[in-house]
Amino acid sequence: MKNRFIERLWISREVRLAIIVAILGAVGAVACAAGDWKIGIAVLGVAAAMVAAFYFAVVRPARIPHDAVLVIRLAGPIEEDVTRSPLDQIMRRGGLSLDHLRYALESAAIDNDVRAIVVEIAGFGAGLATAHEMHRLMRVAQQGGKRVIALLRGDDAGLREYLVAAGAGEIVANPDTMLTMLGVATGGVFLKNALDKLKIQAQTLQWKEYKGAAETLGRDTMSPAVRESMEAIVADWEKILVEAIASSRKLSHERARELIAAGFVTAKFAVENKLIDREGYIEDLRAEFDPESKRKAFVSLARYRRHAIFRRERGRRARIALVHASGPVISGDAPATGEYISGVATAAQLDRASRDDQVKAIVFRVNSPGGSAVGSDLVWRAVREAQGRGKPVVVSMGDVAGSGGYYVAAGADAIVAEPATITGSIGVVYAKFNLGNLLSELGVHFDFVKSAPISDALSFARAMTDAELAQLNETVGHLYAAFTAKVAEGRKLSPEQAEAVAKGRIWSGLAAKERGLIDELGGLSTAVAIARDRAHIAPDRRHQLVTYRGERRWLDFRGSSAEASTAWTTRAAASALGIPTRWAPAMLELLIRGGVMLLCPFIEL
Structure with missing residues (x-):
């Protein structure tokens, strides 16, 4: 009860600022009325500076136009959490954070100020599980009434990129983008023969038979046990891809299974087989949402996060x-x-x-x-x-x-x-x-001197x-x-x-x-x-x-860079x-x- 009572007493940042400014204004006015103009003007100046700082540092960066279009660019590695030193932040260096993407998509799905989400995909470093989560987040936004468009604009787009794109209601691809629909394959590297040629012996122990990490050094091929586990993984991954793509693109499971192994295909082939909706460019989408080319409707991920945090992160x-x-x-x-x-x-x-x-x-x-x-x-x-x-x-x-x-x-x-x-x-x-x-x-x-035969x-x-x-x-x-x-x-x-x-x-x-x-x-x-x-x-x-x-230290260069x-x-x-x-x-x-x-x-x- 006590915590809920305190929560009801919570005062917003704006109200707290208004109270402080009102107090400073009253003090400044009293000082001026008493004839102490220097102190009065100084106090009133502080109050005005606080209001200006709050507006330019907090309010203005968080403002977005009504019916905004959120533009998200997926390129390069997607990290779980981008931890940057203060120097990195000042220099605006850093990778793309899954936390930031998740927060932005969840917020945009319920934000009345956002009318559409455009996701540009040009190749990214993440696994299938991350791609599947992005797919679901985009589908939730779409099902919430947002227009969600994915644009494949890299030289090629593999199954991970396509899985993300399939979460959108519309998929557009650059005419020269090649889709590499190669099905599912997985495996590992085996170094025993190479080590033998280098006259390096790797002695390995493994508990137990499925522990494939040791096989990298001790074998030239997968053991039957590890192959069994890999085959099960491949089957599960194919099932996940088929179900997600069949559901989002309104295809039968049989047709989806065929298409994810169609090979190296053109954007034209993808349109004809309902993998994508049309060929196009980001400029086409900009012209559609902003025919007068004012560019005010488009909001970047970083800018939108500031808006979402300002609007959502309030109260105890x-x-x-x-x-x-x-x-x-x-x-x-x-x-x-x-x-x-x-x-x-x-x-x-x-x-x-x-x-x-x-x-x-x-x-x-x-x-x-x-x-x-x-x-x-x-x-x-x-x-x-x-x-x-x-x-x-x-x-x-x-x-x-x-x-x-x-x-x-x-x-x-x-x-x-x-x-x-x-x-x-x-x-x-x-x-x-x-x-x-x-x-x-x-x-x-x-040559060793040993206290026991096992010492070396x-x-x-x-x-x-x-x-x-x-x-x-x-x-x-x-x-x-x-x-x-x-x-x-x-x-x-x-x-x-x-x-x-x-x-x-x-x-x-x-x-x-x-x-x-x-x-x-x-x-x-x-x-x-x-x-x-x-x-x-x-x-x-x-x-x-x-x-x-x-x-993190100021001069710590480790992390996103x-x-x-x-x-x-x-x-x-x-x-x-x-x-x-x-x-x-x-x-x-x-x-x-x-x-x-x-x-x-x-x-x-």
């Missing part, structure tokens, strides 16, 4: 914390560039959110292929401690939340994933490189013996048992049920829902709704989603491995360092 509301964890999990020193999850830093963010008395629940957004076992465990423990403080934790999974990415989520109160999310991979791998033969060829030799077991100068590997395998087995036990505890499964869904196997969100590894299918908004329910926030009470981030500074060799390796470029530095460091890893196999559409 229940606070829900949002913590992002994106990239490979690390436990030690951070790589020089790229995106990663620091076990220590992410645990600290969860701890800070859980200790905030105003926070009613925590939404934990995870987009990670896993990595360090210790780093993952630190985050898992922080989730459990947050729950111990009475804060429900709901996980929202992105494109991938596998192995260590699933470990950090396993203890949450509820888990939400997209149908196309890659998750599970409950298993452990170990890798060690023997460079002795290569270095010997180069004339490099080693971790040296890259020699391979481990069978006895050493057997002992290590037993230890890795204990880590696997601890991992599956945490899954069984968090998901309320019996040990036998947990083992049946573990064994290192990856699952799509669809399959994970059927097996109890997640609770609901959906995006971040679904996770927020569950968090509200778990925190017993009344249906008629509004909430505020507050992002808890690590501290990191991808641009990544060496071309790293970008090439990322492309070969099928991982986001911004994840490559941390991922390559994990692989080179070796040791125990909770790492998901690399797959991409």
